[in-house]
Every structure is written in structure tokens, then in C-alpha cells.
Amino acid sequence: MKSIVTLAAATLVSGAVLAHDMVPGEPQKQPILIKDATVHTITQGVLSDTDLVFTDGRITAIGTDLTTPDNARVIDATGKHVYPGLVALDTTLGLVEIGAVRASDDQEEVGAIHPEVSGHIAYNPDSEVTPTIRFNGITHAQIVPQGDLIMGQSSLLQTDGWTWEDAQEKLNVGVHVNWPRASVIDTWWERRSPAEQRKANAEALKLLERAITDAKAYYDGKQAGTLRGKDIRWEAMTGLFDGSKKLFVHADDKRQMEQALELRREYGFDMVLVGARDSWRMADKLAAEGVPVVFGAPYGLPARNDEAYDQAFTTPATLAAAGVEFAIAYPGFWDIRNLAFAAGNAVAYGLDKDQALAAITYNAAKILGVEESIGSLEVGKKASLIISEGDVMDHLGQDIVHMFIDGSEVDLNNRHRQLYNKYQQKPE
């Protein structure tokens, strides 16, 4: 446990600073050896008392008592934990600075169908929010445009960089669909009768199906060379049909997810279910069909009044037991810093710690198709990792002391620490 005093001392270094002086990390200049740590490799188990070396942004060795490379910087991590950097899926980081200030909000385009927009385009690398979420171990975030139906394309960005270009890990990973409602509700803001709701639901679904039919016709026309011009909406979706892009379906209700699976069977999409509150109701089916899930409600209230109080908390454990490939997300922007704690909460309700960690690192990377580069600690992979004083998923342990992205050390300072530091200096 640290004290206020030690932290104050640490921040004194950057004392009396103005906001916004967190300089993106320099490219790695010298090898770095992390010594005597507990290394959570994710793919190779938890290795205690282990050393890890990375050079030129890549992990070059993991083992015990490794020789210190020439010119290496050595970090004594005795008693500390090394993890892959955390990957936050389904966020709007950098697209919005202040929720209620419209001018600072670039999350959503007009209209129901805008697959052509890409999340990284409006990403603000100087957002004051980003350094605060790095502080909690997040090295990568998936930036997802919002919307009513076909929302746009997401990109995976590093949380440190001069521009989105500099920060890119993978652009335009896939197309996101906000699946039309399939349920009938009786909350008091819903003034339509069940029949009217069902009709509206069916119409919205038709609209989506029509868009996909049109996109497929465009794709087929493109293959056949019969297009009369470029339609940037359908152009953005061609990757869905040749398998180069994923279809992220944001759906919570069982019926929505079943409709989406139908669509997948029809078109053979590489599909990911996002949100997926009801995934526990169909875990075996999801495992059998091999459809991955980004579970988006780790702290969720029960979706229905009759559901158990801990339904959302236990869903990751249910998915794990059924063999579903899943990640845990905590959608939002400023609040995604709670991602690791949310995974910890799934542990409180039955998930193995290793699986919980994988759900915010390796599995998340895999779902975005970047597991060869990040998400686990293996020789040859990018050195995107964090060092924590204790268990990163527990409030009592998490204390990130170092973060590296591609071997560059990331400044963990942020607006919050600056204000903290400033006001500690206010005279009594």
C-alpha cells in the first residue's frame, strides 16, 4: 500500500505543470530488462521470479536469470507484476471530451446507415481523457463510431501517440451494426403498443437487411466489373464479403443475437457479438458456432426484472464454462479506466483469474485480429506491457508504475494527477 506522501513525491517531479504536457513516448533506444517479476504471459501461464527483455519495441527474451543485454536499462520488478497492456474494446475514447458539450462530441453521424465513417478520423490524441485511462493500464483502445443502425468502422489505436496515424495499431478493423430492437417493453417512455413495437422492430430489421443486400449487390457488381460508380457506403462494406473485415454486431437480446447468427449463416460473415447481455442464455450455441463475444456489461444491472441480481456479473463465468471465446469491455470513454476492476468483478462471481485477464488482453486482441502482435507476453511480440505493484484487477493491488507501448515508455502522468499535485500545494 502506498501513501499519499510517496505519491506526492513522485508527482513533484512534474510539479506546477500546466495541463497537456504529457509527451508521447520516444521510440525505444536501449534494451530494457525487467527483473524478478511475476510475469502474466496470458498464453504461457504465470511465471514467478522471471525476467523479461525487450529491444527495439519487441520482446526478445522471457526467462529466469537472463543476462543483462549491453547498454540495457534494468527495472527491478521484485514483488511486482508484469502484464500485457490492457485492450479496451468498444470505446469512444478521443471522440468526445465532455459528454454534455456538443461541440466536443464527434461520436455519431447523421442518418441510420453510415458504414463509411471511421472511428480514428476524429480521434483526438490530445484528449485529456486518454492519459487518465493509461494510468489504469490501458495501452490500446478500439474507437467505435456510434449510431442507430450501421454505425461505421472501428480502429484499434494505441493510447499514446502524436496523431492517430502515429497511434494506429490497426485501422478499420470492422463494421459495426447496432442491431434493431427485438424485444417489446413496457417502460413508461414506450408509448407504443406491443403490436406497434413489433411492427417497428420488423421494419428496422428490414432496413438493415436491405442495406446488407445492397452492399452485397455492390460487392458482386464490383467483382463483375459492372458498377456505374463508387458508392462509398457499400465500398466500406466490401471487406465483410471477402472476409477482410469483421462485422461487429451490437446486440443484447437473445432474439437479436439469433437474428444476427442467421445473417452470419447466410453471408458467412466473420462476426463478433458486442454487448451480448443475453449471451448466457445461448452460450452453448455461441461456442458451437464459434462466434466470439465482447461482453459489454460486466457491472450491468439485470436486463430484466426477473433476472438474478448478479446475472451480468456471472455471465463471463458462464461463457467461459461453455467454451465461448470472449472478451470483457466496459464501453464509454472516461469510465473505461475501470476495465480491469470490471474483469475483477467477474472473478468475484466465478470466473478464473487467468480467464479474466485474458478477457481484457489476449482475447480482446484476438477478436480484433492483432493477437500476433499484442495481448500476451511472448518472445517476438510487441513490447506493449505494464508493470503493476500488485494485482491489476484488484483495487487493492493495481498501481501501474510503468507502461510501455511498442517498447516506448509512456508518461503515466495526467490531468488528474496534475490537479491533485496542484491543490496539495494550496496553503491552509
Place this chain on the structure above:
Amino acid sequence: MNRSNHLTGVSLAVLAALGLAQTAMADQTTTVQGIHDKTPSLVAFQNATIVLEPGKQLTNATLVIENGKVRALNRNNEAPAGARLVDASGHTIYPGFIDAYASYGVPAPEERSSGGFRSSPPIYSNEREGGNAGNAAIHSERDWIDSFKPDASAAKDFISHGFTAVQTARLDGIFQGQAATVSLADKLPNDVVYNPKARHFGSFDKGSSQQQYPSSLMGSIALVRQTLADANWYEEAYGKQAVTGPVEYNAALAELTDIENTGMVFAIDDELSLLRANEVLSDFSVPRVFIGSGFEYARLDAVKNTGSKLILPLDFPAAPEVGSVDGHLDVQLSNLRHWERAPGNAAALASAGVDFAFTLAQLEKKEDFWPNLRKAVAHGLDKDKALAALTTVPAQISGVDNKAGRLAQGYMADFVIANGDLFNDGEIVSVWLQGEEVELQPMHPADFAGSYSLNVANQDVELELKPGKNLQGTLSVADAESKLHHASHNEDTVEFVVDATIADLAGSWRMKLRQVSEDSLSGMAVAPDGRELMITATRTEAVTAESKEPARADSYISKLTYPNVAYGRTELPARQNVHIKNATVWTADEEGTLENADILIRNGEFVEVGSGLSTPSGYTVIDAEGKHVTPGIIDEHSHIAISQGVNEGSEAIVAEVHIGDVVNPDDIHIYRSLAGGTTMAQLLHGSANPAGGKGQVIKLRWGADADLMKFDAAPATIKFALGENVKQSNWGSDYVVRYPQSRLGVETILRDGFQAALEYGRQLDDYNDLSRSERQRTAAPRPDYRLESMLEILRSERFVHAHSYVQSEILMLLKLAEEFDFTLTTFTHILEGYKVATEMAKHGAGASTFADWWGFKFEVYDAIPYNACLMAKKGVLTSINSDSNDLQRRLNTEAAKSVRYCGMSEEEAIKMITLNPAKQLKVDQYVGSIKPGKQADFVIWNDHPLSAYARAEQTWINARKYFDREEDLAMRAALDTEKQALIQKVLNAGESARDGATNGYKQQQPTWHCEDQHDVWLDQFTAHTHGGQH
């Protein structure tokens, strides 16, 4: 055939149209045009079963009426000389039914303008005319008799179900005006008035009013309270001098000065609001009758304890749709339960001894009235109670029990003639209003059913006519049987076509037969070749339809729990004496944290904390080895368990409204929060106004009613709010007229409010100092609940919890409080508290903050997760609050964030959600730590309570176990079984499950946040987005 000698419905209608039927009664003050009507009105109904009143009937007796009244009831079945005789044999005569809650013959309210929320500028005042009230939802000056006009077409709906009189008013607004009780007869209004000044009608719904206030249920309740207090004041004050001049004329208040005699018929949405209305009306000794919601059975004892009569609509819900494979996903157990039990509501009330009347009001399809009433009987409602609900009870409620609701000499000749027991399958044949008949069907219709020998062209063939309303039958010639088609009948004639071979002529025969005596018919047939033949038929065997008692339906699959939703309880948990052993005990007090410790709990309190304690006899032992025990978590800032609006967001100062008036004990979030270890919460008003409503501290006693949840020992509190919400920063461009629109004005409106409160207090004191003679000239200050609340703050009898974010406004309120000489108790949210922590500590203000929220609006841009640490370090009493039904389930890890971010000690962190909020609520002598003498509110955790891996396993309040994870796991299985069984019952009910109201269930309440600005009465609301606004 035995024809009755009555006027037919058609001839009556013709007479009415000519104005002739009216003249007999209409010559008192109205001049007669043309010939004076002297038609005799003496009628005797003989051989009848006469129901005089519930439980009293005469058989084979005669009812004599004359001049619109009952002249005699003759047990000897004798009729006076000269009377027109009506043979009522086989018939039952009931007193005419009375609907005590109707809107009949009065003008309809103006349509409220539609349009989205905040789509037009707000209206803060009422158009003034004729001494009306300052609020557009108050119409108490309206006497509905003054604009009452009989309406024959509207009357038909009532009369066809047997009603002869109604208590009527326009059903619009909060005080709706005084009803009149009138006959439904189609006469001059002067002749149909039974009680020109019946009850006042009311509701909590502001109806067509476009005025902003009130926008919430608690606002409506406050308005009712203030208005009734005003009426009491006005009664004394009118004609005297007030401080500002003579007391105004106020017609709305003048009309209410006699309300404690007149009483009110009050409409509510559900059984919880029934109890709320009862409380406010009984405070002012207003006699009250409530319109039932159909949910009374769910809080039967509490409803009974109001001692009030009810008026019940008979609108039962259609079954939830569970037919599709995933249909159950949208269906709540509570709705399935209600579908099963709603028809039994009346029976449950009757057996509890609650008097009630039935009303046609609110029934989606009026023709469901009798089928539903019979359904209520099938569900166990006693028939006499059912009849009382149509006659004596509504007569009493409508103030006409001296002339209607019974059949007795001198009572109005208002009655219903039925061809059997109406509560089984009898049908109404005619309804008599003031001695005049409205015929619904023939009293003695020809009954054609039976087997006949039919003679056609000297050939005998066999004719079968089946019982029933639509003529059906067969004709058999030798072995060939043909169905009749094109068949019809009227009172004495049948007509049909049959394809048959008779007398060697094959083809379609057309036949018509008229009844000539009981068992013989004669008429004509047209043969296929066009010849006309005389035919006769003789009945060889009669068939009568069987009358049967409806099947009993009063056994239920569903459980009845409190509240009657999934996870409700059948009873409150018992208080236990407990010995907890070997736990890690976080006392949150001087004892600190004890390893391997024991706790003894007796009579609801902690009595000893130590190690190796021996178990007194009769104690429940809990072996808590490896587990942790903390005090129950206390949330300074919660919006769960609130009905119909968290904000009275209309006016800038609404200190009179009270969350305590709208506590919703049915909210499932109570249970969910218990499952996260929370035992106490302060339910706060939202943040839409500088001085918001009064708060309510509750213990999360899931299963109890609202009153039992309230923690009465907590001193009174009130919500203040500063900043963006109160200056309406994010309310759209129309909302720019209310003062204040800037932080500058927030200070001044509060200053003005306090100043007004001080002067109000002075006026009260001055008045009390007056001599008796001076008081005769001087009006007492009008009791002003708004200023009274503000005054209580200044007198340190009510404590402020101020929603605040930025340092300037925090400092402002500190200075203002100091200027008015009171201590600001707690700043809530207070995200920039770290910037002025020293100033806060110096003042003595506490802080209740979010652990790490920021970024959702401009005023929280400087919020930091180190806030709690910095404030605590500077000596501010600091707690962590939820303001969220999600966070309220996991305040333990919210507190842990101060350990994570800034190294707060674990014990301090625990105190931030236990002892510190207890101090902020000024209840720390009762709760907040594990200390002998304090109430045994505690949580047993499976792990370190600040760890992400911790799970609450048991949550206890006053030594009663309100949550147990093991029990919860078992309950889930039982709930699922019950739900499946109810789904089976719906499916087995087939088509009949679709019968009933489509809107028969409670709407789910939204998740309330500080900022939610629903105008619950105008159906307007803000959409809520992810991430929240607070």
C-alpha cells in the same frame, strides 16, 4: 303467447323525441306547450323476485311505482286498482345501479397540446379569472351541476349495464370540482338531480393543465397539502387584513372550506398512491373514497387500514403474450401474477371487510363490465357484496342513499329487471329510470326451441329448433336431414330456408312460422316451384338452455409476496439473536479492525465485540471463519425507490415537496442494493432547482411498506443544487426564462428564499403576539410549506445536502450559510471539493462524492479521483455516494478507489461508506459502525470488503437477515418454476387469455438520476443516455 303490455323501446324513444314523455314531470317551473300530459304512471310488477337490497329479497311479490317513485312493495303480490300490470314472473328486480365515479353530461376538458418535451416555452402561471386558483390543476370552484346537461347517447352506455344514476364531474386535474349525483333518465336536468352537491373529485394528475408545477407525483401531493391548508386558513382569514392588505377573494379555496364534510373521491394509479393520498387527505380530516387500481390485494392490510371505501373499475388485464418461443423474455413474473389474481381483487377486499363500489369508468371495453363482474364472482366475490357494490355502497358514496340504491317505499323508481340471476348468467331485460322504461330486450320473448312436427302439404316432417339467440335448426324428411339457412326470428316469428325434398318437390323451401300458442306455430311455405302453402307446426318436445353457476376460479398458482414481484418476500425476516464467530470485523469505529473476532447481537443491537465469546442459549451461530464483517453500507445520495418523478423540476424553489411522500417499496433495486451490502440510503430529490425537495432516509427493508422503510430517527433533510442543472444549461433553447440562468442568480435566489423565510417566521411570531381582538381583524399568515422548509433550515431543524461541483459555488454556499447563520451539512457530488477543502472543513461541512466520475459535463471537467483523499486529509468529513442504482450495489469498491488512487487507509475507506455517511445523516448514534448499542446492520463478505473479488453473502438490518446469497440461489429456481407454471396457465386459457385490458399492468419506473426531468403528468421526459448526467 303471453305478451307484456309495456311500451316498447321504440315507442318510448318516439315519445321522448316528441317531448311528450317529459311533460308529466316537467310542469313544475317550465311552461307547458300544447296539451298537458296526464298519462297515468301507476304500474305494478307482479310475480317477481324483488331484491330490496343486498341480502334481502321478496319472492312472488309485487312492486308498485307511481310518479317516478316506489309506492309499495306488496309481499302478497297484490296490485292496486287501476294499475297497469306487468307480469314479471320468472324475473328478478334489482335496485337500479349507481356509478359513483363518472363523467356524464359535463363538458370535456380541453385537449392538452401535444409536442415533445421542452418543445415549447415553459408556462409557470395560470390564467386568472373569477377568483380561481393560482394553479391550473385546481378546479375546486367548479360545481359541475352548473354545467350539467343530460346526454341520452352517453347515458345509454350506463343504462345498458343497469345503471340508473351516476355521480358526475369532469375528471380533470388535481382538485376537479364538486360532483353532482344525477339520474340517467332523459329528462330536464332539473328533474334528474339527486344530489346537486355531492363529493369533490380529485387525483394527483394535473390533467389538461399546461402549467409547469407540479411535474411530479410528489409535487402533486405537495400541492394537495398546500391547497387544503390554504382552505383551512381561508376559512378563518377571509374578510380580515393580511400583512399585504385585505385577504384576497379565492373561489377555489372558498369551495374547499367545507371539504371535511363533503369529502373527496380521489383517483390514484396504484395501491401505493392510494396510501399516499390517504395520508395527505386524512391529515386534513377529509372524508375519502379512492378509485381502486386493481392492485389493492397486493397491499391488502394497508389498504384496509385506511378505513376508506373504494370504487373499483372492473378492468382486468389481458394475459401477457407468452405464445412465441421467446415471448417470456418480455414478460415479468409480476405481470403473470397480476393476470391471475386481478379478477380476485374484489373478493380479497370483500373478505378483508373493505366496502367498495363498482364503476364503469376506466373500462376499455364497456361490454366487458358484466362478464368481468361475473369473473370477480367466480374468483370468490360474494354475490351480496357484488350487489352492494352496485347499489347501497355507491348510493352512500354519492350522497343519495336516502332515495336510491334500494327498493323501498318512497325511493326513486330506479330498478333493473333481469331474466335470471345477473351474477350467474341472467340478462338485463329492461332498466327503469324514475318509473320510465328503457327496454333492452323483450321481457317474454317467444321461445322457439324444441322439436316440432311440421305439416307441409299433408306431409309430416320433423323440425328441430335449437336454443340460443341466433336461430339454428334442422329439418328431417324421412332419413334426410337438412340444416336451416337464411334463418332469422323476432319476438313471435321464425323464418328460414331449407333445401329438402317435401311432397316430391326438391329444392329450396322458404318457410315462415308465427307462434299462435305456447306450442303451436302456423304460417306459410313457398315451395321450390313458387307455390304458396299453409303450414302448421306442433311442438312435441321443448328444450331449455341450462343455467349454470360459473366455475370457481379462486385457486391460484402464483405466490403473493411483498412486494408482489420476483424476489418479493412472503413475510419479513425474523429478528434473531446472533453470535458471529471468527470473523475479520471492520468495526468502522475506535476498535478498528479485529481479526478472528466474535460479535454478539441481541434484541436487534450489537452487544459485544471480542474474541472467543461464548454463545448464549438460543442464539444463531454464524461461523464466519475466513469471512469479513462490516457495518451495513450507507448511501448519502440515492434515487432508487422513488415513484413518478425524482425532480419537481418546475420552479426554482420547491422546498415543500417531499421524497418521503413517494417512497416506492416495490423497487427491485432495493433488493439488488441489499445484495451489494447496502442497508441504508438517503433518497434525495433531483438537482433541477436551487432549493429542491425534502429527502428521506430509509433502511432497505425489502418486503416492508413505505412507512416501515423510513428511518424516522433521521433528522429532516433537504436537497439543494447548484450549477448547470439549476441554471438549466442543458435544457434546450426554450428554457431560458426561469430565474436563475447563471451561477450569479443561484446565490441571489437562495438569498431571497432565506430572506422570505425569515420574514415569514417573523410574521408568524408577530401574529402569535396579537391580542384576541386584534386577531379578529388580522388574518393569520398563510401557512406556507415552502417557506416553512426554508425556515427549518435556518433554525437548524432541517439539514441541507447540496449538489455542487465547482469551487466558486461551493464557496458561495458556505458564505451564504454563514451569513444566515446555519451550518451547511453536506455537499454532495462536490467534485471540486478538493479545491476548497480547507474552507469546507473550517465551516464544518461534510462532503459526499463520487469516487472517480468526470467528463460527462463541463462542470465536472476538473473532477479527480483524488478528491476524497484530499478532502479527508484537510479534515472534511467525507463519504462516497452512488447517485446510481448500479453503484449503490458496489459502494465498497467505489470506496476502495481512494485506496488505489491516493493511498487512503483501508479503515478510512470503509468509514467513507459506513460511519461517515451516518454522521452526515446525523444517525451515527444508531448506525454506521459495529459498536455495542448500535443497531445490528451488517454485511458478511466472502473476502476483503474493499477487494474487487469481494461478494456480499449476507446483509442484515436490525438483526434481521434481509439478504442471503444461498437463499437467493434457491429462490431463483422457485421463481422459475412459478413462472413456467403461470405461462402454462396462460397457454391453457387459450383465446380467453386475450380478453381484457391491454394496459393492465404497472409501467416500469425508469432509473432515476439527479437530472431526470420527466413531467410525469404531461407524459414528457428526457431520454437518458449511457454515461449519465448527474
